[in-house]
Amino acid sequence: MFDRRILLASVAGLFGLTAFRWLRAVPAQAKDKEKFEIEKADAEWRAQLTPQQHAILRNHGTERPWSSPLLKEHRKGIFACAGCDLPLFSSDTKFESGTGWPSFFKPLENAVGTTEDRTFGMVRIEVHCRRCGGHLGHVFDDGPKPTGLRYCMNGLALVFQPAPGSAT
Numbered sequence: 006m007f008d009r010r011i012l013l014a015s016v017a018g019l020f021g022l023t024a025f026r027w028l029r030a031v032p033a034q035a036k037d038k039e040k041f042e043i044e045k046a047d048a049e050w051r052a053q054l055t056p057q058q059h060a061i062l063r064n065h066g067t068e069r070p071w072s073s074p075l076l077k078e079h080r081k082g083i084f085a086c087a088g089c090d091l092p093l094f095s096s097d098t099k100f101e102s103g104t105g106w107p108s109f110f111k112p113l114e115n116a117v118g119t120t121e122d123r124t125f126g127m128v129r130i131e132v133h134c135r136r137c138g139g140h141l142g143h144v145f146d147d148g149p150k151p152t153g154l155r156y157c158m159n160g161l162a163l164v165f166q167p168a169p170g171s172a173t
Contacts, residue, residue: 039118039138041134041135041136041137041138042136042137043088043089043136043137044137044138047063050062050063050088053088054087054088055161057161058087058088058161058162061139061140061159061161061162062086062087062088062134062137062139062140062141062161062162063088063139063140064140065122065124065131065140066140066159067142067159068106068159068160068161069105070104070105070106071105072105072160073106073107073159073160073161074160075107075160075163075165076105076106076107076160078096078099078107078165079096080096080165080167080168080171081096081097081167081168081171082096082165082166082167082168082171083095083096083113083165083166083168084096084099084107084109084158084163084164084165084166085163085164085165085166086134086136086137086139086141086162086163086164087139087161087162087163087164088134088137088139088162089134089136089137089139090164091116091134091135091136091137092113092116092166093112093113093116093117093134093141093163094109094111094112094113094116094156094158094163095113096168098110098111098112100148100149102148102155102157104155104157106142106157106158106159106160107158107160107163108148108155108156108157108158109155109156109158110148110149110150110151110152110153110154110155110156111151111152111154111156112132112156115135116134116135117132117133117134117135117141117156118132118133118134118135118138119131119132119133119144120133122143129143129145130143130144130145131143132144132156132158139162140159140162141156141158141159141162141163142156142157142158142159142162143157144156144157145157
C-alpha cells in the first residue's frame with residue numbers, strides 16, 4: 006500500500022540534497038578553469054601571498070568588513086592586484102559605500118573580468134583580475150553615478166600605489 010509519509014520524506018530528502026549542492030556550488034571561474042596570462046602552482050601562490058591574501062585571491066574568500074586599511078586610503082593613486090600588480094582601479098573612482106569594504110564605481114580599462122557566482126544560495130557577479138584570475142570581490146548595481154555600480158573589493162586583494170607627489 007502507498008504511504009504518503011514515505012513519499013513526502015523522499016521528496017524532502019531530494020530537495021534538501023539539491024539545495025545543499027546548490028549552496029555549496031563553486032564559482033564559475035573555478036569550474037571553467039579559465040586560462041590567464043599569469044598562472045602559477047598553488048605552492049608558488051602560497052610563497053608569494055600572505056595566508057589571508059591567498060584565502061581571498063586564490064580561494065574566493067572574503068575579509069572581515071571594516072578590517073582593511075585601504076578603507077582610509079584617500080591619496081591619489083592606483084589600486085593594483087596584490088597577486089600580479091596589474092593596475093585595477095583609480096583613486097578617482099573610489100567612494101565611501103558604508104559597507105566595510107573598499108568600493109569603486111568603475112575599474113580601469115581591461116583590468117577585471119567577471120563571472121556568475123552562485124555560492125551561499127544567491128546569484129552575484131564575482132570580479133577577478135583579468136591577468137592572474139585572482140578573486141577581488143563582487144560588483145553590485147547600487148553604486149553612485151555615473152555608472153551606478155559598486156565594485157565591492159577585498160582590501161587584501163589590492164595594493165595601493167600612490168601617485169608621485171601625493172600627500173602621505
